[in-house]
Amino acid sequence: MNIQIRLARLEDIPALTSLIPISVRMLQASYYTPAQIEGALGTVFAVDSQLIEDKTYFVAESDSQIVGCGGWSRRTTAYGGDLSKTGADDWLLDPAFHAAKIRAFFVHPVWARRGIGSQIMRQCELAAVAAGFQTIEIVATLAGEPLYARFGYQTIDRFEILLPNNHTLPMMKMSKKFAEPKEI
16 A cells, blocks of 8 residues: 655645545435435534645645645634634734644545554644644544543543524534643
8 A cells, every 4th residue: 555645735625535434425424314414514623724724734645636634723713614704803823822624534435444643644744843833632533532532532522513594513522632842
């Protein structure tokens, strides 16, 4: 398996827009109803181009095909794509006072369970800690919870997101603290 992880580029958006619904419809089907999945596609489960512009979003490629994606953010938005954001409330976080956010992990079903999400998670954690963040939070899906728990994230809240089709999507907020840097 030859997988390369790289920063996403704006020209990747069409491939990401195709990947996300395939990933969600297949890999979330055991956790959410078809109505929940369809209601979340395009809003909760969608491309957030701000992550790409901020250079905090990664893609996994095999033979020049994008097979997975995920990122982190130094902004307030915790989930959702371009269509669900107002923009006014997406300000930059201060690493001394706020938690970075893990965002928008999706893997093509054919490539699931091969460590792609873990590789992207390691890149995200390293980058967020290098940017000065000592805490990282995730708004996780039911399907994503086991991956994040393996990385040491703890569930701190469970809640539901109201979807445009009036269904709700059960999610959880997870958090992980990193050691404070030691002075030399």
